[in-house]
Amino acid sequence: MTRAKGPKYQVYFRRRREGRTNYAKRLALIKSRKTRMVVRKTNSSIIIQFVNFDFNGDKTLVTVPSTKLKKLFSWPAKRNVYTAYLTGLYAGKEAKKKNVVDFVLDVGLHQPTKGNVLFAALKGALDAGLKTAYSEEMIPAAKLAAPPDAIKAAFEETKKKING
Template sequence: MTRAKGPTFRVPFRRRREKKTNYGKRLGLVKGGMPRMVVRKSNRYVTVQFVEFKPDGDRTLNIVSGKTLEKQFKWPSKRNSWSAYLAGLYAGRQAAKNGVKEFVLDIGMQTPSKGSVLFAALQGAVDAGLKTNFDGEKVPSDKLSNPPDAIKALFDETKKKILGG
């Protein structure tokens, strides 16, 4: 980090210093006026939230994480592409019930790499019936359509439960 040299040294906002918020990107997302699908990944979980902007603070419409899938659907894994897809699918279904028809993807400060869990969650929300302005070239569609034999039956059963109920 550079040292302060003189009276005109400008300190960045705290959340920018912590590498949590890109305010330029956030302003663009907020100006769009559509709800945001916020996808975050930690060391243990993938979390999908639908958030809409309010002047007095953002309002979270719903939250789905790997832990939610584990509790409600007995899904064993919490942070892989299939978990992210199911979390996006479930969050998309709940958001559709709350009146969301289209959204904008918000991945924050994470790097958008082809085939990542971020885009698996996006594909889940699109499969839930929501619309977005994303072309889908970075979505791991071949991986999502062919889960390993060990979890294929459970994946299909969980997907059917989410879409059916």
């Protein structure tokens, strides 16, 4: 088997080869010159960060994993719409303390679909008082308006604690 060599062979950036970064999307978000709200899903939790671009490397202003809700408010840190909303709400409150007013949503390589947990986190940040351009149809408003009876009281109580 021959190896690829010579001037026509191009090696892409490491993070692109690993399938971790879409540099075209990243460049478009950075060109906006706004703070990015980075939402990442893991198998069991959600991580929200507010990040500013810097030539020496991105500067993270706020990081809130959904596991923090379990420690602070005894909310079960599952990966669902309600946890995403509360995590976005808490991250938005923390970002306001760091003088973040408006932002751009960065979902990375996740597929943006209607009612996704990514947009529940966005709704939480918007309810915290931050501003961004978004499509109303992507927000899971029906789910957030009527949580199941089993968690409704805990959801409202945690929401009140975060809002202060």
